[in-house]
Amino acid sequence: MKTLFALIRKELLEQLRSGRLLILGILFVLLGILGPATAKLTPWIYEMLADSMAESGMTITPVPVTALDAWVQFFKNLLIGIIAFVLLESGIFTREYQSGTLVLSLTKGLERHKVVIAKAVILVTLWTLGYWLCAGVTYGYAAYYWDNSVVKNLLFSLFCSWMFGLWLVALMILFSTLSTSNTGVLAGVGGAVILSYLLAMLPKISEYLPTLLTDGTSLIYGSAEPSAYTASLIIVAAMISACFAASIAIFNRKQL
Amino acid sequence: MDMLRITGLRKRFGSKEVLNGLNLAVPEHCVFGFIGKNGAGKTTTMKLILGLLKADTGEITVNGEKVAYGQTATNRFIGYLPDVPEFYPFMTAQEYLHFCGDITGLNKAENEKRGRELLELVGLSGEKHCIRGFSRGMKQRLGIAQALLNHPKLLICDEPTSALDPVGRKEILELLLAVREQTTVLFSTHILSDVERICTDVAFLDHGAADLQGKLSDIKTQYRRDEYIVETENEADLLLLREAFPWMKQTGRNQLSFSEKDGGMFEVMRCVADKQIPLLKIERAEPTLESLFMEVVEK
Numbered sequence: 001m002k003t004l005f006a007l008i009r010k011e012l013l014e015q016l017r018s019g020r021l022l023i024l025g026i027l028f029v030l031l032g033i034l035g036p037a038t039a040k041l042t043p044w045i046y047e048m049l050a051d052s053m054a055e056s057g058m059t060i061t062p063v064p065v066t067a068l069d070a071w072v073q074f075f076k077n078l079l080i081g082i083i084a085f086v087l088l089e090s091g092i093f094t095r096e097y098q099s100g101t102l103v104l105s106l107t108k109g110l111e112r113h114k115v116v117i118a119k120a121v122i123l124v125t126l127w128t129l130g131y132w133l134c135a136g137v138t139y140g141y142a143a144y145y146w147d148n149s150v151v152k153n154l155l156f157s158l159f160c161s162w163m164f165g166l167w168l169v170a171l172m173i174l175f176s177t178l179s180t181s182n183t184g185v186l187a188g189v190g191g192a193v194i195l196s197y198l199l200a201m202l203p204k205i206s207e208y209l210p211t212l213l214t215d216g217t218s219l220i221y222g223s224a225e226p227s228a229y230t231a232s233l234i235i236v237a238a239m240i241s242a243c244f245a246a247s248i249a250i251f252n253r254k255q256l
Numbered sequence: 257m258d259m260l261r262i263t264g265l266r267k268r269f270g271s272k273e274v275l276n277g278l279n280l281a282v283p284e285h286c287v288f289g290f291i292g293k294n295g296a297g298k299t300t301t302m303k304l305i306l307g308l309l310k311a312d313t314g315e316i317t318v319n320g321e322k323v324a325y326g327q328t329a330t331n332r333f334i335g336y337l338p339d340v341p342e343f344y345p346f347m348t349a350q351e352y353l354h355f356c357g358d359i360t361g362l363n364k365a366e367n368e369k370r371g372r373e374l375l376e377l378v379g380l381s382g383e384k385h386c387i388r389g390f391s392r393g394m395k396q397r398l399g400i401a402q403a404l405l406n407h408p409k410l411l412i413c414d415e416p417t418s419a420l421d422p423v424g425r426k427e428i429l430e431l432l433l434a435v436r437e438q439t440t441v442l443f444s445t446h447i448l449s450d451v452e453r454i455c456t457d458v459a460f461l462d463h464g465a466a467d468l469q470g471k472l473s474d475i476k477t478q479y480r481r482d483e484y485i486v487e488t489e490n491e492a493d494l495l496l497l498r499e500a501f502p503w504m505k506q507t508g509r510n511q512l513s514f515s516e517k518d519g520g521m522f523e524v525m526r527c528v529a530d531k532q533i534p535l536l537k538i539e540r541a542e543p544t545l546e547s548l549f550m551e552v553v554e555k
Contacts, residue, residue: 002361003358003359003361006358009355017346017386100338103338104343104356105359106331107306109328109359110359253326255309
């Protein structure tokens with residue numbers, strides 16, 4: 001246990017001193033603000049447009065903005081957050097392979113699975129904190145300007161997107177044990193996501209795919225029922241567990 | 257007892273056979289010089305000992321225990337210093353040693369005490385900067401400190417002096433000599449003067465096997481061949497000698513060598529006296545590591 005804590009402390013120190021923690025913090029807060037801000041500015045932008053449009057004979061009726069608009073923007077902007085998170089953290093294993101820093105620790109009798117666990121703990125924690133910070137900021141602004149009660153299935157839709165992020169974390173770890181380069185990790189994770197998006201075009205299987213979880217908009221409008229996401233959630237949970245188990249097994253046999 | 261024993265070790269990367277049935281025995285409390293050309297398989301051997309690579313065939317034992325690939329329990333006996341040690345650049349030397357202590361399972365008080373001792377030993381105790389700004393020599397010294405952290409029975413150093421300037425080299429060699437009391441040192445190198453300075457035992461690695469190994473003094477005695485070197489002042493004198501003794505070998509511009517079995521030393525001296533050949537030097541040659549090395553490599 002002590003070894004694991006030392007490893008986690010080391011990972012945390014690296015996130016802190018490399019500035020990644022700060023960047024992620026700023027990024028997720030900004031993304032949290034961006035959703036409500038866009039929603040808040042929409043009527044104003046329309047008004048600006050209305051003046052110039054009126055001259056050409058078109059009239060724009062003002063649209064009422066609700067908390068729903070802020071959350072729709074939140075789910076749209078989340079993609080940026082996810083991509084930035086994956087780009088920033090994809091080197092968590094490969095940096096160590098390339099610099100050779102792991103070799104010294106492992107030759108001290110460090111058990112290999114602990115390396116995987118420590119890095120997984122850090123990635124899951126960072127994703128969880130960043131994501132819920134982002135959601136929290138949006139929630140606060142939406143509650144301040146409008147009323148969150150019009151948003152249906154809010155917590156569940158947030159949970160689904162969070163699970164999607166965890167799936168990516170699991171993929172990042174799996175591809176980090178398979179590949180030795182950062183590019184390999186990014187290609188693996190990107191490939192898996194693109195594959196899921198492509199398969200989602202086939203209506204029969206789309207409800208089983210991880211990418212379904214990113215569709216929070218249908219949930220908050222009430223056009224989709226949470227039960228429609230159950231299959232996808234179960235499959236994603238199973239894939240996450242399988243990725244972790246496989247990562248540990250592969251890492252144990254990896255030549256460094 | 258042998259601290260490290262390797263029998264019939266083979267390792268191949270693709271079509272390249274790096275180790276070809278290597279046998280090696282490193283006795284306790286020696287400084288063992290593992291000598292070989294670049295690419296001879298020194299680093300591969302060390303990685304196999306540490307369980308970082310999987311051997312094709314053969315067996316390695318450390319302190320009597322068999323080495324397993326992947327989860328390598330025998331590493332608890334070993335301190336390892338790679339040729340270019342890499343540490344976490346965002347940590348200070350003290351933080352790094354503390355981290356190493358934690359993962360080897362030292363308790364808090366012991367960890368702090370050992371960290372202080374070792375930083376003192378390698379001369380980094382006043383260093384408060386992050387490892388990012390360390391020079392090669394400083395990294396190498398920190399490397400020795402981390403390798404010695406858990407009182408290893410076997411200290412493995414992969415070319416610890418190759419990348420250093422003369423001052424840095426001297427410091428590392430002195431450190432290795434100093435720790436000989438506490439541990440067995442196995443170090444690979446192609447710098448023969450380093451070996452002569454600190455090693456008690458040597459092995460020459462060539463074509464994936466170590467045909468020549470043992471105590472350095474024994475090997476030197478074994479290879480002593482009553483060889484003489486004669487150096488003349490100019491080439492004309494050299495020719496005079498060569499005419500008289502055609503079995504002499506020219507080894508330098510004005511230098512000849514011959515061995516006792518080809519002809520007597522006194523006969524040569526008589527000729528020198530008769531023809532009044534001025535000599536720069538005449539000496540009985542000790543086998544140098546270089547000559548041994550060349551002999552092994554050229555075989």
